[in-house]
Amino acid sequence: MDSTSQPDMFLALPNALLVLIISFLPFKECVSTSVLSNRWRYLCHETRNISFKESDFLNHSFSNQESRMDARASFFRNIRQWIPIIQDQAFIESFEICVSFPIGYVDEIKDLIKLVVSKKVKKLSLDFSKPAWRGYNDVSRFDLIVELPECFYSLTTLESLKIFACEFDPSRFANPGLLRSLTIGWIRLTKVESLLSKSPLLKILRIKQCWGLDLTMIDGQLRELVVENSDFSYMTCSFDLPNVDSFTYSGDVISFHFDKINKIIKEVYIEFGLEGEYDEPNQSTIVEGEVLSGFLNNIRGARKLTVCPYLLQVIHECENPYYLLHPIETQHLVLRTKMHPKEFNGIRLLLNNCPNMKTLTFDILPPSFPAAFSYAGIDPRTYWMQNISYKCLRKTLKVITVNNFGGGSNELNILRYLIRSGGGCGVLERVEIYMRNTSKENQRMTTLARAAMLQRTSGRVQVLVHNV
Template identity: 50%
Template sequence: MDSSDQADRISNLPDVLLVLIVSCLSFKECVQTCVLSKRWRSVYLETRNVSFKETDFLSPSVNANPIRNALGRIVFVDYVRRWVARIHDQPIDTFEISISYPKTYLYVIESLIAFAVRKRVKNLVLDFSNPAWRTFHDVNLDELVVEIPESVYDLATLESLKVCACNKFDPANLSNLGKLKTVSFGWMELTDPEPFLTTSRVESLTINDCWGLEFNMIKGNMREVAIINCEFLLNCIFDLPRVDILKYSGDIFPFEFDKMNTIISEVDLDFRVLDNNNDESDDSNAEGGMLCHLLNNLLDDGGRSATTLTVCPFLLKMIPRSEHPHFLRPMETKHLVLKTELHPREFNGIGLLLMNCPKLETLTIDLLPPSPIAMASSYAGIDPQTYWMQNISYECQRETLKAVIVKNFIGGAKELHIVKFFIRSGCKRLERVELYMPFDLDNGRKVFAYAKSEMLQKISKHLQVVVHNS
């Protein structure tokens, strides 16, 4: 059957099924279906998931030109207004409006929020952040002009809510929304969410680039919590007895963990915001000590463990510089994910974590783009050419390690050295090495990477080397 016959079969489906199909697409893809035929021009308007994102309509080249950007925003807002005017009786499940510099279009934004409330949507995204912002320090307070109306706080159908770059937002006003399961707050000053979190049924919480966090506890029955690049003004205690996924990105704060889940499926710690490639500062020893304390406090006290632990290059560099790195206690982690540049400054930290994960079954090496510092240079007597040739053996290698996974593998010397280390070191239970090449790798580099993977297979007696072209 050729493609035209398949297209005819899809077109012959009843409208109700076509609406279900387009509702499974992203809104941008849904809009693109209108070019298929006259019939699709009406079908795509009936999607139940509507997303008006300025970044989907304006290309980077338009944004770079102030005049073209202003004209493009006018066209975008006009398109949004015409779309909404055509919507009558059909239900809407998801509604998103994302536009920067909202002051010019406040009256339109207010009408769109009112439209979402009338449709009694289940999922609502109100995002007025600026794509040019990189951290909360970049936020211009004059741009935070949208205030969430009372009607949103009373929208009992809400199951998911994302609010970004709004003025005078108070999470406590959401306490009466019994169906609300997922919340995300970003790019604004945030008052204490504890009254809301402790009385609601929220299962997923994300706080992204918020400031002025003057609360001293994050407490609730959430299963997933992500805190990304926020400013805490007080020491904070995490009281999350049901948490299954915990992600933190940002500065180092003296966090404490109380009544946490005994087994956390996934912990992700990212402190790259502090990484200026200068670990010789006077603060590096203190930072290393704080990171060791954080790991001990989170993953050891009370017998807690993380099935999967993901760490960043900064942590790998700093924990060996603690005054007492040997105080880092063993962890029950089964899967360790190292986001790393494989710079010599990270090697001792990698070794320290391998030593303290005696039950490790899977090691993932997620290679990041190198920093400006030359990767081939030695550091403090650590030679990248010979470090992984040492006769080092960790308990996890001898007893439990089954798989080594390398992401963004290109066959370079840095990743070959460490993979050979695990192949040569007599890992009794090691079954496979998986190598994932970058999706954008050119054909010449792919051939080179494949050749290096074949070399690894030749020196591997009992295990399988698998290459994935991601």
């Protein structure tokens, strides 16, 4: 039958159901349905999910400032057209505004926030951060020009709040008792414990690129915790998280204290990329080795564990028997590594203490160390030739994945060792190698040839090479 003769099923649907359907679309696409027909022209006005994103109006290819200013003016004209539509709404389910350069429009933004607050919004996202920012040190006090209206702090219907780069005082919230998800970023964040203590239903907490953080205790019924490159005023934090499933921390090494932690955590991700690299162990790195060993011992129930190069460098320097790493329950270990000899002892230590590991992933990062023939007595040519095996290699490890494989000698040596140890009398089934993306044909062919060499010498272990 000719498809053109098929009846339009949407014609039979009531408007209320059509509004529900288009409300699941991104706001820009939801609005675009107004051109479909006369019936659809105003349906988008009934959506309870509204989003004004500057990026939908500003093209980064604009060649001059005047063009960008015109586009920004057009963006706010569009917002003004929606104000009477919002005013007619009984309530708003979700509202989002993303403006990276609010100068000249601050009063309009505040009035808009007042309006959506009056509509008892449940999910609110206010983002005034700049895409060019890479860390909180890029932010000056002159960038935080949007001050939230008083009525914002009286809102009692909030279930989800995302707030970036504005003047925000968590202690002024009167009754955030329904809050389940909180994301705060690019803010001088003080007195946040006051807000957390009033939010018994909070399940998700994300703190990103904040400074002046006077938080010393994170507790409650959280399921997900993310702390990303934020400045702790006291360089210490305690955790009482008996239900947490996902724990992510990146930033400086601080003193971690765990009162309670879930015995089974689905995923832990730790990244200390802000720490400077060092050439020789010293008292500071020994102490940090103890701190990070203690950290891993406390989150030993992590089923998936992702660690960074800095941890691989310092963890084996722990000398205090009290903090020495104990076996952990990790089944999927992800090593973000630069494949430098500085990291080899840390890799061995984790292999030895992950007796139940089933999957091992290497995320190979670009090297930042100077090329080294050896380090602290470690010769990378012979280090992985030692006849040392571990329980996971003999009993449990089935899959190895290598991302961003470059074919370097250190990469090849460790893979040969793992294939030899896990494939001989072990249970290793396959090695998945994903090639590094490069535009240089000669480099790509050399890397492919080295990966193929692993295939030829892998015995019963299947080595699969993926050319990204």
